[in-house]
Amino acid sequence: MEAPAAPHGPAEPPSAPPVELTVTSPEQMRDLGRRLAKLLRAGDLVMLSGELGAGKTTLTRGLGEGLGVRGAVTSPTFVIARVHSSLGDGPPLVHVDAYRLSGGLDEMEDLDLDVSLPESVVVVEWGEGKVEELTDDRLQVVVHRAVGDTTDEVRHVTLTGVGDRWAGTDPSVLSA
Numbered sequence: 001m002e003a004p005a006a007p008h009g010p011a012e013p014p015s016a017p018p019v020e021l022t023v024t025s026p027e028q029m030r031d032l033g034r035r036l037a038k039l040l041r042a043g044d045l046v047m048l049s050g051e052l053g054a055g056k057t058t059l060t061r062g063l064g065e066g067l068g069v070r071g072a073v074t075s076p077t078f079v080i081a082r083v084h085s086s087l088g089d090g091p092p093l094v095h096v097d098a099y100r101l102s103g104g105l106d107e108m109e110d111l112d113l114d115v116s117l118p119e120s121v122v123v124v125e126w127g128e129g130k131v132e133e134l135t136d137d138r139l140q141v142v143v144h145r146a147v148g149d150t151t152d153e154v155r156h157v158t159l160t161g162v163g164d165r166w167a168g169t170d171p172s173v174l175s176a
Helices: 026-037 056-067 105-109 113-121 171-175
Strands: 020-025 044-051 081-084 093-097 123-124 138-145 157-160
Touching: 020 026, 026 056, 026 157, 044 056, 056 093, 056 123, 056 138
Parallel strands: 044 123, 044 138, 093 123
Antiparallel strands: 020 157, 081 093, 138 157
């Protein structure tokens, strides 16, 4: 008896094993961003997800410091996207907040991220289901925090590299 044929369709790109970290303060989240910046290069897409107040923008602030970009990295919620040019010879940082965008890639195309991606590091908060089609290679960062009435600063961060770009990268250096 013959085995059923595998369904045809786009195959999910390979993923690197996830790296899980615990962060206990905003300062540590920012430091994680600075360390993560050392792994990033032009053409990288970083997707950040997590609850409101989880620390996505704080992590991006650290990325901006690590990449050596111009201007304070703040939440782009009301402008949707901000471009921070490099102060040196590194790539610029494009910081996008897709929270208020209801559409998928069609709505994101208005931001011309596909044009910016090859020469920039593009960080998209709330990008799930909206930017995956930009590239097969991306770093997915999920930040979990306790929800409800809590002052707990503990965050659990999971980083998963998707695609060939991340298959050979060792993100375990981030746990240093």
